[in-house]
Amino acid sequence: MKTSLLARSALCLVSFAATPAFAQTQAAAPTSTADATPPADQQSDIIVTGSARQQRRFDVSYAINSLSQADIQKLAPKSTTDLIGTLPGIHVEATGGEVQNITRVRGIPTDRGFLYYQQDGLPLFQELDGWFFNQGDGMNRLDLMTDRIEVVRGGPAPIYASTAAAIANVIEVTGTDITRGKVQATLGDTGYYRLDAYQAGPLGGDTYYAVGGFLRYHDGYRDSGFPSDKGGQIRANIKHDLANGFIKLSAQYTDDHNIFYLSIPTNDPRDPSVSLNKYIDYFNGTLNTPGLRNVDIRYRDASGTIQDQRGDLANGRHIRFGNVAIDYEGDYGPWHVSAKGGMTLGNVHFDAFYSTSNPVDATSFASGYLAAATSAFGPNVARMGYSFAGTNGLGSYDPSTDSGLVMQAQYRSIQTDFYSTQGDLSVTRKVETGIGTHDIRVGTYGSLWGQKMFTAYQNYLIQVKSQPKLLDLAAYSATGAVQGYVTDNGSLNDAVSVNAGSVDGQLIALYGTDSWEISDRLRLDAGFRHEWYSYSGYDRLTASYNLGNAATLADNSTRGFTGGIGTLRLKQQATNWTVGANYDLSHHIGMYLRASQLDVPQNTTIAFTFPTPAVVPTKAKLYEAGVKLAAGRSYLYVTGFYTKFDPLNASFAGFNPATGRADVTTTFIGTAETKGMEADGRLRLAGPLSLAGSVTVQNPRYLNFSSNTGLDGSRANGKQIIREPRLFLNVRPTVDFSFGDTNLSLYGRYDYVGRRYTDFFNSTALPAYGSFGLGGIVSKGPWQAQVVGDNITNAHGFTEGNTAGDRFGQGVPTAIFGRPLFGRNVRLIVSRSW
Template sequence: MQVARSRAYALSVASSIALLASLSTSAQAQQPAAPAPAETPADNQQADIIVTGTAVRAQRRFDVSYAINSLSQRDVQQIAPKSFADLLGTVPGIQVEATGGEVQNVTRVRGIPTDRGYLIFQQDGLPLYHEIDGPFFNSGEGMNRYDLMSERVEIVRGGPAPIFASSAAAIANTITVTGSDVARGKAQITLGDTGLYRLDAMQSGPIGEKTYFAVGGFLRQHEGYRKSGFPSDKGGQIRANLKHDLDNGFIKLSAMYVNDHNLFYLPIPIADPRNPSVSLDQYIDYHRGTLNSPSLRNVNIKYRDGAGVVQSHDRDLADGRHMRFFNAGLDYEGDFDGWRVSAKAGFTKGRSSFDAFYSTTNPVDAVAFATGTNLTNARAAFGPGVARLGYAFAGTNGASVYDPASASGLVLSGQYRMSESKFYSGQADVSVTRRIETGLGTHDLRVGAYGSLYGNTLLQAYQDMLIELRSKPRTLDLVAYSANGAVLGSVTQNGVLRYTTTLNQGKGDAKMLAVYANDTWDVTRGLRIDFGIRHEWYDYDGYALATTQANLGDPTTLADDTTRAFTGAIINQSLHPKATNWTVGADYDFTSNLGIYGRVSNLEVPPQLGVVTSIAPTIVKTKARQYEVGVKASFGRNYLYLTGFYTKFNPFNASFAAFNPVTGQNDQSLPFVGEATVKGVEIDGRLAPVRWFSITGSVTRQQPEYRNLVNTSGADPSSVNGNQIIREAKFFGNVRPAVNVGVGEARLELFGRYDWVGRRYVDFFSKTAMPAYQTVGAGAAVEWKAWRFQVVGDNITNAKGLTEGNTRTDQFAGQGSAEAIYGRPLFGRNVRFILSRSW
């Protein structure tokens, strides 16, 4: 049934693209054929035009007083990223952990210690969902996918980001393809040795006088970088727009639809905790292994509702993150005697279903697990006749015995998490820009207002499963036997160690309004000063259903003895936070090729909507003060942007809940509250000494530290103050050499990529380290007329490297070893073949 639905969806999207492409062909039949635009590399960086973060009209990258990168389709084509996060990893100042799969990976911006780094994604200047995160989805990589409808991506780090987006320490703005008088199109097929099949298509052009269209999207199925026993990614998206030029501007209507499944890869054990020098690679392969398994395709989640009735949900891990949403947008610009009016509006409505198998505790010795507390609890429940506990494959009532000693001698528990959410988000931005000539320079003044109405529902339930230690593990039952081998009961039930240890349900709605102003003052020739301010008002209303602990009453198992249950009580909550952001920057150009700049920005992040849908929320307003100074040089095909930065994140709240293996809940906490500071240098450059060779690179050197932490639970903050921020590297970057030569009528490109990430730690006390790693990628492409064939390989040396650690348990105590033995490893060697044709 699921396959049939996927095929029907694929056919519907493909037919939509084909239909609109045929309409384009028909409309263009009466027009002279236009030559296909040449896709030439961006040889002259001074010609890079950017629009994100600027109060004035589109500007050259060199002219702005903040750090920004613009990645064109040609740039992305050569990088050939596996995911949006992989693409962002080529930009300085952004450290990524692109090991979770195709979407919703981790980005850290200039050391800000959150999994998103307050990096706000936009599409043509507006977010698809107002907040960074909803319940198990985010408005960044979780909702934005790159395809041929992406004309370019502009990434602002620091600078004026807090003025032009809410909660933004950085902005990644995708500028979509828009039609013009020249028709153009492209189709692309991507095949990968990891079972990847992907089709991209795009068509744009005129459909009438001053009226243009663009449409495109992708369909994809992918078995995955790790062997789960079912596809990792399946689905796609379609985007389209219609633009009409007016005498003084334009109006554009746009729409998009996404229906995509993406599997989440989580950490795996890589070494035996009893002896960390012993690898577990023979049981769970470092590069291809995963705890995702076909045994988790029919998981039953049970809890008691507020009326006392046991509810049951059958879940399929293969559904992964299933994101479905529709977005419609309107964009208008007009010039009225020097008054430039801009109005953007968008509305998104969708649903997110989430299924993932999370890592929890380290593997444990199977004998110890069956003879300790579990045996005591079994005798208390099933009587003194319990002689021993033994392992059996789940659901066989003890008949199909499993002997851990025949394998690793270890067993493992993990947490199956389900989440269901419906969401909506309407957002609009209206601004007026005016150039004002004065006796002392020229001011480009922009004033505007942004507003959003958004909300979501949520239902979340987590439960603990017992599994064998191997890739694609089978679920286990821990069975109580009598002396003569009779089954007296079971600690588990159908592989469930503890039913629904975490349970949340609620609904929240938000209204917010922001007003902002920005003045770009050209004081004298070469000197520019920039001021900006933004004030925001929020209004949250929501509720959460209260929970308690309950025994579901099955006398044959202990798995349902400590289950979370709804009490029937409703906790109504409201909150009305505010935030004020500002920025001041200055830029001085000595010549048209050499300049300097400096800037200070203040970012306030109010509590998010989740505080009114949580039972016991932590309400914190966070501030990030960012300072940056830079030197910039651009000479033809060569450029260098050198930026020093200092980020002060305050208050930093390290009161994270840790996983408690006794209760199966995230209820252990060791709170630290203080500051996180990061000082560093970014280098973004390109050297092209000859026409046929160039080398592009980005390097970040930083010092991420905890400062002035206070603990109220008796822990010594001095053991944490000055330590390296969890999962933050001091040194990371990449270098990308390229050769481009003519071979007869064709062109040959050879390119490489060398990435490195320095040493990081999994815990506040820097007890357990994730070693530094380096990876090498390479590729080649041949272009002949309108055709391009490309092959690209990632991690071609099968380098080993860990990311994340095991964040459920190790933030306070490490992993009991000097180097991490549990984490999310790099993907192994993989190759993709890309064939495209432009017209």
């Protein structure tokens, strides 16, 4: 079956890659910013993100990296987030699968927050995070149509994107006068099969095309009992050069399924020294299970009719969306005009099995329901007992023959229809003065976007095993007859949550920047952006209902729709600014300073906070100072940074095992502060050896915490921000050889992440870990073969704890519940270029 799928995929992708089609563009020719010629390697290191015009990386006054297609090929990342994790200043947790992974910028305490993705300067979706999809790795997948990715950290990011402390701009391949292309096949020992292809070239008459994409099938890094990833995407663009610029039309379609890996228990909470590895393998185990291929979540609609929301865990996160965009650049005398527009339409159907509370002793758990079962099913109840779900109590199960534990987990069925339109218009002009040259840009950005959302959650009782079976907990008489069930075919709480609503957002922004080149060594710049937001929408109100099945307790408190509607209206404004300076001591040594403000508004998921949107005006102050060293093909960029997030709203709804709902709301208001230093560089020695890498040292901490729910917020003051390390780094040595027309590159990679904590009070630690990777690339003529291996020593490491219930720790000094690193895995990549 897998071979057949791979063959069909190869045939389809090769056929469209061999045919000219629509394409996209690269930015216009670079504008020189210095009179003297820089070292050769710097001349080609051109960036377009975060500035009015293209510049060399060495010349800008902020931290930015550009990862080329060759860089991406060598790193061979599992996901876009995995790739971004090689850069300094951005801590990632890339163990959730191919999408929906975690990025945190310079200590800012959010999941995926404030790293704003663009594609050729425009987002695919306006907001950072949609309702259970995100516009980071959730919408931006790597393929051969990715020419490079430019990542700005801090600097002018708040001016060139909304709610951005960093920008990752995906630059697509664009056609040129020379026809070129590539086809690439990847095979992995985790049941990974992928085919990539692209072709770009001229159509004639100053018109060029590029088209490409991928198809992929993957069993998974963890064994769920069904495929982890299947699907693909196609991107294309067509560009026409004009006498004074160009116009470009681009399109994208993505249709992909991706399984979400959640945290697993690794040790027995009754005795944390006892490993659960023989029940749930650390590297391969998962709570995903074929037992959830046919889920039925029953809930009450507004008319009182019982509805069935069906789910299949193998569906995973199924996203389908299309995007079209147009880009125009033109010069009119001294004026440069840029106009971009894009529209995205799509939907997500997301099925996932979320870990909630930690495992518990099976006997104690069952005994805790004896009184409720006796009250509901009568005095003949003598004992509680387990059976496999759906066996009517006959398929008895004794947890003591396994781990002696049982646990709860939550199935989530989520549907979102979304749209986003966005446009940017700007004009740029250079103005000569008696004191240098001003490069002034003035622009406006607008967006209309929205989401229609439906969610249904249901809690299940399961074994503590990989691919667990669902369990029923029944009340038995003294003769062994079933008197009634606590569960309902494995469900411990039917329809524990349902929500539905829709929100539309509108944004208008005005921005301006001035880059003042006082001399060929000294440059000052400043920028300002003001945004007007407007939200409107509704939420379908819910209440608790008993669905009336006397044989089970699971339906006694289900959520259903009352028929009431809560309407929502909200207007907000945000003001961002930045000021920077750059001074070059020589063509090899430079330094810069910068201060910025990021104003953070709400997002359209506020539909479910009716009647009172959780509006907490928040500002982040971003300061940085950097030193730049470049010589030939070697460089070192070092940046000191200070981030202050004030106020920080750390409120959350924790999971309550007694009700099965996230109804324990805790509010913390305070400040998050991070002081740190980041560096990335490459040392190219004489001979075959080179060394690249990045390092971040920081002190992320909470300050001035208070709570309105009676908790002592001061206990969090000075503590390390949840899941943020003080140190993370990667080192990548390479040895290159040539044998005639054959080139061989051998390389390694070491990643290290320091100690982190699961909770506000730093009572449960996520230990530091390091992992090794190895790879090799051999190329001859148009052919290239690559072998890459990750975590080759099977290093242990947690990337998070149990996020549903860990805000106050796990009750142990070292985490026993979390999302581990993937085990050792190897991929073979073979390609041919033309």
